[in-house]
Amino acid sequence: MPPDLEFSDNDIGALAAPVRAIAENAGAAIEAIRRRGYDVSRKEDRSLVTDADHAAEAAILPALAKLTPGVPILSEEAAAAGDIPTVGTAPIWVVDPLDGTREFVEGGSEYAVCIGLLVGRVPVFGVLHGPGMGLSYWTAGPETPMRSKDGAPEEAIHGRPVPEAGPTVITSRFHENKTGRLAGFLAASGMTERIFMSSALKFGLLAEGGADLYPRFGPTCEWDTAAGQAILTAAGGCVRTMEGDELAYGKPDFLNTGFIAHGSKV
Numbered sequence: 001m002p003p004d005l006e007f008s009d010n011d012i013g014a015l016a017a018p019v020r021a022i023a024e025n026a027g028a029a030i031e032a033i034r035r036r037g038y039d040v041s042r043k044e045d046r047s048l049v050t051d052a053d054h055a056a057e058a059a060i061l062p063a064l065a066k067l068t069p070g071v072p073i074l075s076e077e078a079a080a081a082g083d084i085p086t087v088g089t090a091p092i093w094v095v096d097p098l099d100g101t102r103e104f105v106e107g108g109s110e111y112a113v114c115i116g117l118l119v120g121r122v123p124v125f126g127v128l129h130g131p132g133m134g135l136s137y138w139t140a141g142p143e144t145p146m147r148s149k150d151g152a153p154e155e156a157i158h159g160r161p162v163p164e165a166g167p168t169v170i171t172s173r174f175h176e177n178k179t180g181r182l183a184g185f186l187a188a189s190g191m192t193e194r195i196f197m198s199s200a201l202k203f204g205l206l207a208e209g210g211a212d213l214y215p216r217f218g219p220t221c222e223w224d225t226a227a228g229q230a231i232l233t234a235a236g237g238c239v240r241t242m243e244g245d246e247l248a249y250g251k252p253d254f255l256n257t258g259f260i261a262h263g264s265k266v
Contacts, residue, residue, distance in 0.1 A: 027131030100199030116226030203228025
């Protein structure tokens with residue numbers, strides 16, 4: 001598909017099955033490396049990277065290129081190596097081959113393969129696959145978010161209005177839990193429950209109505225959020241900056257400012 005061709009709603013729906021398969025293949029590569037052992041190193045930004053990150057990316061990039069010829073791909077590890085496509089308004093894939101590397105290294109299960117599609121710098125399609133949990137979320141169309149776990153039948157999902165008693169708030173397992181900004185937000189939120197969780201799977205929990213808010217004050221990159229934002233938006237939620245604007249894409253450095261993801265529109 002040429003990069004200047006718009007994706008119709010039918011095109012987006014048709015991506016669901018093949019991109020899920022690509023994500024699941026990447027997840028299988030991650031799990032195989034987890035079983036046999038792996039090396040861990042740090043990139044220039046001091047973030048962790050493992051053999052599993054690279055193996056997942058190696059499974060994803062050629063498969064996406066074959067599925068949508070000519071559509072560029074922005075992927076975390078390739079970008080770290082200097083392979084950075086231009087992000088304009090034409091369609092572009094945005095990939096985090098292993099989101100939650102620290103969770104993976106520390107033996108947890110809440111890591112994810114993230115594959116999102118931007119059109120006009122807006123996330124319109126996404127797949128989140130958590131191989132350690134047997135859990136997947138995806139968009140089967142612009143307003144058709146789906147979920148499957150442990151081979152169970154696929155089910156449509158939707159976010160929920162914030163309960164009258166107060167919101168359930170998801171926060172990162174490893175980031176920001178001691179910062180004053182997060183503590184202030186939690187104190188003012190009226191939350192009734194707090195869930196600690198790693199990786200972009202937090203967006204999936206919001207999209208299925210399992211929580212209401214996910215505040216993130218620290219830095220993230222566009223590949224961390226694109227797939228999850230597409231799924232959450234399809235489920236009736238949104239991702240807003242601290243200034244109240246929709247989280248935007250195509251920034252020169254791909255860095256996101258702080259944001260709050262909501263399970264319902266605000």
